Amino acid sequence: MALLVQKFGGTSVGTTERIEAVADKVCRFRNEGNDVVVVVSAMSGETNRLIxxxxxxxxxxxxxxxxxxxxxxxxxxxxxxSMALQKRGCDARSYxxxxxxxxxxxxxxxxRIQHIDEHNMRGDLEAGRVVVVAGFQGxxxxxNITTLGRGGSDTTAVALAAALNADECQIYTDVDGVYTTDPRVVDSARRLKQITFEEMLEMASLGSKVLQIRAVEFAGKYNVPLRVLSSFTEGEGTLITFEDEDAMEQPVVSGIAFNRDEAKLTISGVPDTPGSALRILKPVSDANIEVDMIVQNVGEDNKTAFTFTVHRNDLKRAKEVLQRVADELTAGQVIGDSKIAKVSIVGVGMRSHAGVATKMFEALSNEGINIQMISTSEIKVSVVIDEKYLELAVRALHSAFELDRNGVQEEA
Amino acid sequence: MALLVQKFGGTSVGTTERIEAVADKVCRFRNEGNDVVVVVSAMSGETNRLIxxxxxxxxxxxxxxxxxxxxxxxxxxxxxxSMALQKRGCDARSYxxxxxxxxxxxxxxxxRIQHIDEHNMRGDLEAGRVVVVAGFQGxxxxxNITTLGRGGSDTTAVALAAALNADECQIYTDVDGVYTTDPRVVDSARRLKQITFEEMLEMASLGSKVLQIRAVEFAGKYNVPLRVLSSFTEGEGTLITFEDEDAMEQPVVSGIAFNRDEAKLTISGVPDTPGSALRILKPVSDANIEVDMIVQNVGEDNKTAFTFTVHRNDLKRAKEVLQRVADELTAGQVIGDSKIAKVSIVGVGMRSHAGVATKMFEALSNEGINIQMISTSEIKVSVVIDEKYLELAVRALHSAFELDRNGVQEEA
Structure with missing residues (x-):
């Protein structure tokens, strides 16, 4: 008999019919002998109505x-x-x-969550009840009533699983797991049977928004086994695991993530002196604009070019800030470009394998795709390319790293 | 500087525009130097949506x-x-x-409310804040979250006023006070400047549904001065007072109440033996049907007739129950009649005046209205008549007791 924390998002509980379907699913797990704590979001549309x-x-x-x-x-x-569960003869209590x-x-x-009192929930579980908890709030x-910010219900679920030492935290969503890349872009994208926490973090922050980043971090910190599944179809989803388990069997690259939400800003003719980067980026950060990738080229004639990416919505504002900086620094032009896309290969396996970046660049080069910026971390390589090549690049990389063919993490 | 508890019902807060209007009103009272605690209901329609x-x-x-x-x-x-108040520079906090x-x-x-912790509210009031409290809930x-039942927000307001020893509890509603009778029936109906708690209780239970009965009882028990005002127009409304204040100046009859929601049931040929009334009414009460007026005629030949009224919605069910009883008792016919109305004269003054009932019956008789049932209490006389004479009866009584002309409680 396992203790499961199951989280259902706004789409999964968007109508009373869907709430009944969730109740069916939860009852089934309960009748199989599991203890179940359910975390739910607001019905889809409701939070926006209130705002x-x-x-x-x-x-x-x-x-x-x-x-x-x-x-x-x-x-x-x-x-x-809770009503829908009770209707099915499944005793339940809301919190x-x-x-x-x-x-x-x-x-x-x-x-941010500081502590969870598990006492009341334990009492209900021992009495055979399903515990139904409001996500997102504390x-x-x-x-005073607080909320954890949008998507905070995932965090609630993970935090409850940690507090109750649950056997698994299951996040039900409208996709049936984490894929090697977006199936809408690559037909042969496959659902991963498992993925490591670190990979998941990279995938999430790169735009594969299956889970809230904070929830994944939280799960990693407290060793909570996390599984992503579909509310609407059957299947075992994707288990998010700790890296070390069987690191040797990890494929080099687990997935291809991409992001069309960014824009690129270049300021050229910057004096190549200490403090220039700070003088450029501080005003941007002071304006509450988040910067993602940053690249500085080696300079010539004591001048250098400085390029970074921001969210597309911030491009206009960032450009205005930057123009003032450029005037102060007597630097050259400020050029903004929103027609870019970021593509990344992610995989814990690349730590122990050389040449992963080379293989990536080769695959892109073979398709005649020019790389505008490069950024790397231990388990990912990201490039910025012309937006129009995005789908081509993702497909080429998916194929080059054989994600459509094999790998122990993939479904048979 | 007074401490006011102000309650605004669902219609008064039915849209964000109306909430802004309430905020204007509350701010004005605050700026005049009063401490204000506001109790609000759900936006009109919302409770029904949730149900x-x-x-x-x-x-x-x-x-x-x-x-x-x-x-x-x-x-x-x-x-x-609270947001609307803060927008107006009026510091506020919700509870x-x-x-x-x-x-x-x-x-x-x-x-039912057992205790109110006033500590937090006092702190906010001392800090100059308006305290905004959710009605209806505890x-x-x-x-566990509880609710006080429909209309419970009035009770919340009165209970808070009692706990805080407020100077006045003001109930804002969509009418501007308590009238001598329904102005839609009698053109010359007048707003009462004040009415006693007891009269208000009788008026409310008879269908003049300005205030929830429980709230009025509560106010009486804790000596909370209660005032009914309009959310939408200016005016001083109707103050609900304690009887003794100037009982001598009370008019004999303060108002005419009426009710079209009842139906009459008669069971004839009942054996005139001890226990018959119990055997008839117990099954009705066991079926959770509320009985209002009960009349038993003096019997003949050891048989009697038994008549009582129930809510119209319960007529069919009550008749079925009664038919079974009649069969058991080998009584006569069971006759149901929903084409009735109840009309009552209410006034604490009638305690010390004889002949009030006579005057009532005379007024009805003058109009050729037959009285089907009579019931009296210390401060009211109710009759059941044919529904079609309702308006005529109310107008005749309103005039007979000179409610359209004078009386110290009435507006100039």
Whole structure:
């Protein structure tokens, strides 16, 4: 008999029909003899409806009151799901974040979990009940309602699994697992049977948004086995594992991630002196613009070019900031380009294998794709290319690293 | 500087525009130097929307989960109103029932308030904040969310006023006070400047549904001055007072109440023996059908007729129950009649005045209206008449007791 924490997102509980389908699934696990704690999000659309009401009143609503408002979304779902379970003869009890006592800090709208009181939940589990918990929300020391920020329900699920020492934390979503790459781009993309936490982090931050990054980090920190599955189809999904388990059998590259959300900014003719990078990036960061990749070329004539990427939505603002910096530095032109894409190969296996980057560059070169920027980490290599080559690049890399053919992690 | 508890119902907070209007009103009271605690209901339609979701899942949803579900309605309103107040520079803080700690018993969907912790609210009031409290909800000893039943927000407001020893509890609604009778029936109906608690109780239970009965009882028990005002127009409304204040100046009759929701049931040929009434009414009460007026005629030939009224919605069910009883008792016919109306004159003044009932019957007789049933209490006389004479009867009584002309309680 296992203790499972199962999380169902907004799409999975988007209508009462879907809530009934979730109840069917949860009951089945319960009837198989498992103890089950279910974490749910707000019904899809509900959080946006609530935010809409707030924005009718105030442009920047008070964070404390925003949390009071949006936390009602999950509260509705826990009640409805508990009813649906009870209808099936499956005893259940709902808990708000406050009722579990998911203690967080007081950073409204982006609070962090500090402690979870498992006592009440244990009592219900021992009495044979399914415990249904509102995701995304908690309470601070003073009793104020807090929320963990968008997607925080994943974090709630992982944190509960850690507190209860659950056997597995299952994240039900609208995809049936993590794929070698986006199946909409590459027909032969395959679902991975397992993937390491680190790879998952890289995949998530690169745009394969199956799981919230914070949840994955949390799971890694507390050794919570995490599984991504589909709410709508059967299947065993993708298990997110610890790297060391059987590192030798890992394929070199586990997946190809990509991202069309970035834009590139280049400032040329920058004086090649200490502090230039700081003088360029600090104003950007001060303007609350997040910078992703950064590349500085070796300079000539004491001048250098400096290139970095930001989210496309921030391009205009970043360019304005940068133009002022360029004037101060008497640097050259500032050029923005939003017609780019980032493609990355990810895999813990590449740590112990040389030549992975070379193979990547060769595959792109064979297709005549020019590389504009390169950035590497221990388990990934990312390149920026012209947006129009994105699909071609992903397919070429998927094939070059034989992701459509073999690898022990893949499905038969 | 007064301490006011102000309650705004669902219609008053039905849209964000209306919430802004409430914020204007509350700010004005605050800026005049008053301490203000605001109690709000769910936005109109919201509670029904939530109940609708539950009924899609379960015919009779679990009361505990029902409370978790519907209590979100008020939580949304407190957040939105607090935002609207803050936008106006009026510092405010929202409280759910659990956050105030409105302790109730565990009777889900119809809980009773046991204790209110005023400590947190006092702190906010002292800091100059408006306190915005979710009506209708509380929490039991074990931390379960409870609700007080429909209309319970009035009770919350009165209970808070009692706990805080407020100077006045103001109930804002869509009418501007309590009238001598329904102005839609009698053009010359007048708003009462004040009415006693007892009269208000009789008026409310008879269908003048301005205030929830429980709230009025509560206010009477704890001596809370209660005022009914309009959310939408200016005016001083109707103050609900204690009887003794100037009893001598009370008019004999303060108002005419009426009710079209009842139906009449007669069972004839009942053996005139001890226990017959019990044998007739117990099965009705066991079927959870509420009985209002009961009349038993003096019998002849050891047989008697027994008549009582129930809510129209219960007529069919009550008749079925009664038919079984009639068969057991070998009594005569069971006759149901839903084409009736109840009209009552209410006034604490009638205690010290004889002949009030006579005057009532005379007024009805003058109009050729036959009286089917009569029931009296210390401060009211009710009659059941043919439904088609209702408006005529109300107008005749309103005029006979000079409610359209004078009386110290009436507006100039």
């Amino acid at each position: 809409g009401l707030a924005s009718e009143i105030m442009e920047e609503p008070t964070p404390r009151e925003m949390d009071v408002l949006v936390s009602t979304g999950e509260q509705v779902t826990i009640a409805l799901l 708000t974040g406050s009722q579990v006592r998911i203690l967080t800090d007081s950073s409204h709208t982006k609070a 309470i601070d020391e003073l009793g | 609708g979701l539950a009924s899609e899942i379960m015919e009779e949803p679990t009361p505990r989960e029902m409370d978790v579900l519907v209590s979100t309605g008020e939580q949304v309103t407190i957040a939105l109103l 759910t029932g659990s956050q105030v700690r409105i302790l109730t018993d565990s009777s889900h969907t119809k809980a 929490i039991d000893e074990l931390g």
